[in-house]
Amino acid sequence: MSTKKFLLQEKDIPTAWYNIAADMKNKPLPILNPKTKEPLHAEDLYPLFAEELARQEMNQTDAWIEIPEEVRDMYKIWRPTPLVRAYGLEKALDTPAHIYFKNESVSPVGSHKLNSAIAQAYFCKKQGVTNITTETGAGQWGAALSFAAKAFGLELAVYMVKVSYHQKPYRRSIMQSYGAEVIASPSMSTRAGRDIITKHPNYQGSLGTAISEAVELAMQTPNCKYTLGSVLNHVMLHQTVIGLEAEKQMEMAGEYPDIVIGCFGGGSNFSGISFPFLRHKLNEGKDIRIIAAEPASCPKLTRGQFQYDFGDEAGYTPLIPMYTLGHNFAPANIHAGGLRYHGAGSIVSQLKKDNLMEAVDIKQLDTFNAALLFAKTEGIIPAPESSHAIAAAINEALVCKEEGTQKTILFNLSGHGLIDMAAYDQYLSGDLSNHELSDDEIGKNLNELEHLI
Structure with a gap:
């Protein structure tokens, strides 16, 4: 009998978070004081963040940062999370690909956050x-x-x-x-x-x-x-428990992913699943594709511009080096509310700039098509955000079918959709539509950023 779920013990919860910035050849550019345009130091962030979080934000030297015992004890409420082989989805797609997903929807609040x-x-x-x-x-x-x-x-x-x-x-x-x-x-x-x-x-x-x-x-x-909950480096750091567990579980399955996929808003769940695998690409030259799946209506990685921008609309935050659509960008009212953000974090932006990862944009109706297929084959109704990763995984699995190649695909199921049924109701009623941006809309918004640096 084939194994469906790959389960770890509580003792297998990671004891340290992985800080990918320490292993990057090209470090992320510094965040800047918007008034002086000078790089910020950790102490400059103390008024806004807890001091230890500010230090984690600026740390580009320590690859591993210890997880406090009190935090690991709280993690035991739901971690480790299962790694699941999506046999039903594979069968429905008639693909030679092996599809796995890390199920972060089992947390008390239903997501990786x-x-x-x-x-x-x-x-x-x-x-x-x-x-x-x-x-x-x-x-x-x-x-x-x-x-x-x-x-x-x-x-x-x-x-x-x-x-x-x-x-x-x-x-x-x-x-x-x-x-x-x-x-x-x-x-x-x-x-x-x-x-x-x-x-x-x-x-x-x-x-x-x-x-x-x-x-x-x-x-x-x-x-x-x-x-x-996203964008900044210390948030990405904390989320790496996802990929660190997934590494052990893929080893239990006797496989290693050729492709790792996460949906992308500000980068938290994408970074969590991908950074631990990316470290082998950075340090050992491992041949692995890393894909961020974002909404076609908010395409900062696929159609945005790499430059310094504010992390917020009013301009209160430091200037962050990012792929951005402009901090004044007003996203469409799509149901994947967690992905409606104008920019990408500095680490992900640098990785994209260095071609160490890819990005695809997914239309809203395609995400719901993928979500319903996943629900019917795997039994889990996914959050609209997670459905972007599912759609990207399906697309890659169909490429494997066309080419007759067997690849191992891993994606992050970052949350369930049981509180998102109003969105499914609209989709099933035919009341949802796609929303895509014109080049003129994107260009007009980006032109307003020229004065920042």
């Missing part, structure tokens, strides 16, 4: 912080941080992108159930929010807007720090 939420809440609590703020798109990160904040006795305010606040009311309810305050963004509670509402009264929000509001509140609240 808890890997970093637990770590960030721990380091804030250890420093004596009492309040934290954050932003969330689809609500996966907000739900994860709400759980983590309560576990460590922290008060949390979450700015949730307004379109998702209304599209996904149950994610909002999850956050509130854990004790978080949830505010639809843009809101009237911050200067950044008021300015945006004044200019665009019907604006449905973006992650860039929500970040601006969360940063502003953190800077104005005593004993408060800002936390975030």
Whole structure:
């Protein structure tokens, strides 16, 4: 009988996170002070982040950073997560490819986001912080941080992108159930929010807007720090537990992936699954393809421009070297709310620039087609975000079928879609459509960035 799931023991939970920046020949360019244009140091970030998180953000020398025992103990609630062979999907596609997925949807909040939420809440609590703020798109990160904040006795305010606040009311309810305050963004509670509402009264929000509001509140609240669920280096670092476990599990399966795929918004789950495998490409020249799957309506890696840009809409953050569509970019109201972000993190951007990874863009209807096929063959209804990775994996498996080649494909199932059924309802009713950007739309937005550097 063939093995379906490859399971690790609690003792196999990684004891250290993997810091890919230490192994990169071309290090990510420094983040800059927007006023002086000088590189920032860790202490420059102390007012905004917990000090240990700021140090992790700037660390480009230590390949391994120890996971505190308290964090590993919390990880035991759901980790290690299963590696699953997608036999049903393989059969439906009639492909010679072997398809595996790392199932991060088994966490208490249904997504991979808890890997970093637990770590960030721990380091804030250890420093004596009492309040934290954050932003969330689809609500996966907000739900994860709400759980983590309560576990460590922290008060949390979450700015949730307004379109998702209304599209996904149950994610909002999850956050509130854990004790978080949830505010639809843009809101009237911050200067950044008021300015945006004044200019665009019907604006449905973006992650860039929500970040601006969360940063502003953190800077104005005593004993408060800002936390975030993607983009920055320390978030990518924490997520590498995914790929580190997957390495051991692929060894149990007697295979090694030819292709590793993650959906891409700011980079958290993509980095988590891919960075541990990328280290063998960097250090040993391992022949492996790494693919980021992003929405066609928010294509920063496939159609964006590499340059310094703000991480938020109001320009509160440092300048980050990134592939970007421009911090003023207003993404379409697609259901993959967690992927509606204008830029990529500095590490992923440098890896893309150096051709160490690839990117593909996926249309919204194609993601739901892929999601339903996956649900019917593997039994799991995936989050719309994760469905981008599924669609990319299916495309690669079909190439294997056409060419008659047997390749091993690994993708990250970063979350389930049980709180996203309104999106599936719209799709099944024929009420969803594709949204693609013209070159003129992208170019106009990018032209506004010329003055930044």
